[in-house]
Amino acid sequence: KQEVTQIPAALSVPEGENLVLNCSFTDSAIYNLQWFRQDPGKGLTSLLLIQSSQREQTSGRLNASLDKSSGRSTLYIAASQPGDSATYLCAVPGNQFYFGTGTSLTVIP
């Protein structure tokens, strides 16, 4: 069974800082990995889908990388803003979507 973990569980940074969120998975036989953002009490917004053949995927200030061999993905957020404050989840699809526990990010103005 795929297990997904995310560290740190919570992160607080000053505005403007660059930051990295980590996602680890136990079964490296994956094809896709998806990063989501969740605001309190809301649904999940898809940020990036990275395929195993891509190694990196970029959208605006976000950059996701994937290293299957080490079972890790990172989400890099450049020049953080208070509006980036949310919980970030990674997920790996299989016979269901396996979610990490999330990283709660607070960007302090």
Added chain:
Amino acid sequence: KAGVTQTPRYLIKTRGQQVTLSCSPISGHRSVSWYQQTPGQGLQFLFEYFSETQRNKGNFPGRFSGRQFSNSRSEMNVSTLELGDSALYLCASSLGAMGPYNEQFFGPGTRLTVL
């Protein structure tokens, strides 16, 4: 293209009642998955429907059931509600059936409170 819609957005029920939640996937998507999210347990997979058939089911009691219609809209039903069923219920749609190439898109959720 309209996103995933869920109705109602908020529900308040009492113990012992039953509830039905609805999810309309993105046009053209044939797979609908349901998740329960609570502060203590995180996101937990309930079940997936594809072409009106339940393909996968998570570890939930039989009080949780669902169905999918020919237009891919899905409903989830919870009978004999318990206090512990209070949660955010999320629906996700995808183009094809769940698998390693899957990409999911989520609705805004239904917040269920059981009193």
